[in-house]
Amino acid sequence: MNDRSQMNKFSLWLLAWPIFIEVFLQTLLGTVDTLMVSRISDDAVAVVGFSNQLFNALTTLFITIAGGAGILIAQKLGSKRSEEARTIAIIAVKVSGMIGLALSVLLYLEPHFIARLLNLPERLLPLSDTYISIAGGGMVLTALMAALSTVIRNTGNTRGPMYTAVGINIVHVLLNYAFIFGAFGFPQWGLTGVSISTLVSRLLAVILLFYMFIHSFERKVGIADIRLKDRKLFKEVLRIGWPLGVNMSCWVFSQLAIYTFLAVLGTKELAARTYMNTLESFCFMLGYAFALAVQIQIAHLYGAKRTKEAYQSAYKALGIGLIVVSFNALLLFLLGKQLLGLFTDDKEIVAMGISLLALNFLLQPGKMLNMALGNALNAVGDTRYMMIISIVSMGIVATGCSYVLGIHLGWGLIGIYCCMIADEYVRGILILFRWKERKYLRKVEDGSPVNHLDAPRGGVRLEV
Structure with missing residues (x-):
């Protein structure tokens, strides 16, 4: 890629408009999602809202890695050090996935303890056990989505995460509709169905983002790269x-x-x-x-x-x-x-x-x-x-x-x-x-x- 096409790729408008569409549709579909969950009960909405606040707080643990890596990837690509950018990306995805996996195990095994620790009202505990254990058990997928999207976006490709976000949010709303109202021949699974819908849509997103990630750098990312390490570059990621x-x-x-x-x-x-x-x-x-x-x-x-x-x-x-x-x-x-x-x-x-x-x-x-x-x-x-x-x-x-x-x-x-x-x-x-x-x-x-x-x-x- 020559310098002119590289800089065009990093022009403000070309970077911004896909991010805007992604954020807008996520917000819009998130609002629709909340309205659909309200059809189950007000308690279900309360549990989903509470759980999402918990999940958002926990995401700071892997955003630390993804955020620092994203900035460094753009810097390294700007200085023509694409191999270092590639290495940082692989390390970020790997470490974020490991943190997400640890959180998944914790949330899956101890949803009741966590809900009690955060003073959730007693009547909501049965619903929270279901939602936190299933949706929270998929935190590894959330971690991978965050890391992969950030890496891909900072290579200048903001359209890829946009298309993925739009697609998986539509899938999530459709699955919610099916599981909440028993549409398309599915049973009415209530909040359990919403949890499963969340997991399925995130899994699809990770698969799509992984495909883009593999082809995001000059040298294709392969399975052998999972063993890749570089302490100096990882220190740079942590520093930022x-x-x-x-x-x-x-x-x-x-x-x-x-x-x-x-x-x-x-x-x-x-x-x-x-x-x-x-x-x-x-x-x-x-x-x-x-x-x-x-x-x-x-x-x-x-x-x-x-x-x-x-x-x-x-x-x-x-x-x-x-x-x-x-x-x-x-x-x-x-x-x-x-x-x-x-x-x-x-x-x-x-x-x-x-x-x-x-x-x-x-x-x-x-x-x-x-x-x-x-x-x-x-x-x-x-x-x-x-x-x-x-x-x-x-x-x-x-x-x-x-x-x-x-x-x-x-x-x-x-x-x-x-x-x-x-x-x-x-x-x-x-x-x-x-x-x-x-x-x-x-x-x-x-x-x-x-x-x-x-x-x-x-x-x-x-x-x-």
């Missing part, structure tokens, strides 16, 4: 990846704490925030797609030592993202009453939601600032800085101040939402100043290696 995992954990636990505060305020406040969370996801997903795309693009440019282009790419993605999310926030505000009416007839909840939609004008630009420039810092390997400011801001501003304003001072839902907005801007402004420093970019311009573990290598050292 573990702060990503901590960063994601901060967000997961801060959101969990905020939902706990909302539960203290009452069910209506909790419901209003839940509905807003769904609407917001549609609001910022196109901006999120550009943020993911620019991370891949900047990592590739950084590896190629094209630092000026890498620096400007972040601002280009930020500018486009700000226009998009601001327009979406306006549209959401104008249609807010009608959209909230699709979820609830409670006038008090709708009124709360509309007031939050007004504040959403402030939230979305801050969130976009974080996503675009935060991913830019991740792309050049500055993940520890991101981790530190996330720990401080999410811990003090998002979580601590939410309790003080929302609960202690009695500002309620509005107070908590204002603290969430403040957290986005505190982190966003700190990230903006960090990116303007060009710290990692200047190191490359001064002749330093792309990352501190890089050194002249006559080839990829393999330990077999």
Whole structure:
């Protein structure tokens, strides 16, 4: 592949639009999935929602590996070191699979203990035993999906994971329909059927992604490569990846704490925030797609030592993202009453939601600032800085101040939402100043290696 076609492959729009379609359809079909599960019972929805929060928290364990590997793969491809990129990809998939397998065994064998440990209500325990043991038993498939999708996406092929995600989500919804309503000659298996549907769709996804993975590099990946090791490259992955995992954990636990505060305020406040969370996801997903795309693009440019282009790419993605999310926030505000009416007839909840939609004008630009420039810092390997400011801001501003304003001072839902907005801007402004420093970019311009573990290598050292 010549340099021109390689760079076209890593252009912002070509990377972004498949990511957007993938995220949009996953969100849309996820909403449909939730509505279908609600036909079983409200308890079933509660169990699925609770279990998915648990699964999301556990995914941070292998996202650490997949996230760090993805950034390094794009960097290595940019610096024409495709063999190292290939080695990193194989190691990432292998290690992620091993972590996922350990989690699968734990969730399959001890669903009751885990549910009790997390204080799930007694009446939900029988349903949770079923769902956590079956769907959670497939965490190895989730780990492989995350690793394979990340690896493939960071080679510049964002269409492959998009097609796979669309296909398996359609299969999942169809199987849910069959197992919940007894369609197509299937029995009505209820929540057990939903669990099986989840496993089958994930298995199909892994098979498709493995096929793409095998052909993602100049040299085809073979069975013998499973024995491939390289301690130095794995240290690079961990150096970038573990702060990503901590960063994601901060967000997961801060959101969990905020939902706990909302539960203290009452069910209506909790419901209003839940509905807003769904609407917001549609609001910022196109901006999120550009943020993911620019991370891949900047990592590739950084590896190629094209630092000026890498620096400007972040601002280009930020500018486009700000226009998009601001327009979406306006549209959401104008249609807010009608959209909230699709979820609830409670006038008090709708009124709360509309007031939050007004504040959403402030939230979305801050969130976009974080996503675009935060991913830019991740792309050049500055993940520890991101981790530190996330720990401080999410811990003090998002979580601590939410309790003080929302609960202690009695500002309620509005107070908590204002603290969430403040957290986005505190982190966003700190990230903006960090990116303007060009710290990692200047190191490359001064002749330093792309990352501190890089050194002249006559080839990829393999330990077999």
